[in-house]
Amino acid sequence: GRTQTNGFGPALLGPVLGLQSGLNTTVGGPLGITPGSMNPTWSGAIDVAVNATTANPGQETLEDLGSPLHRQLNGAVIRNGNVTLVQIGGAVGDVILQGGNLTALIANSDGVTASGRFDGIVGTVYATIVVSVDVGDGLAGQGPSSFAAAGIFADDDVQTVFGGGACTR
Secondary structure, three states: OOOOOOOOOOOEEOOEEEEEEEOOOOOOOEEEEEEOOOOOOOOOOOOOOOOOOOOOOEEEEEEOOEEOOOOOOEEEOOOOOOEEEOOOOOEEEEEEEHHHHHOEEEHHHHHHHHOOOOOOEEEEEEEEEEEEEOOOEEEEOOOOOOEEOOOOOOOEEEEEOOOOEEEOO
């Protein structure tokens, strides 16, 4: 789940699950990233060690290389299986599949966006294969860190991404 705050944001506040190398089907466990879909120099480590001066080939961390996932969950994680349809009449937070395929995701399915709102993708979409994504009002920026706050990622293919007059922001 997620909570949206506007006092100093807007910002999304969800549980911190952490990250790990390799998919994870344990409920409440860290979000897993398939090692083979990352840069081949990824060591499997998440963070740069304190006082590290450099990362040699084969020692790079997700913090060095960039990550499709963030430690914090602001939406749904599906630990096992495929998802045929995610249809939301507003903004879509995280939709993370740990080893499954996502057939279709539709943001802003009702086609109505209130003044001052953004009803697009505001989280991470991650699956083995992502077949079709309608981004609604668009795709929010990836955020200021090397851990993506928003984006569409797949271990294999992202096949179709579209939106009626959508923009990337």
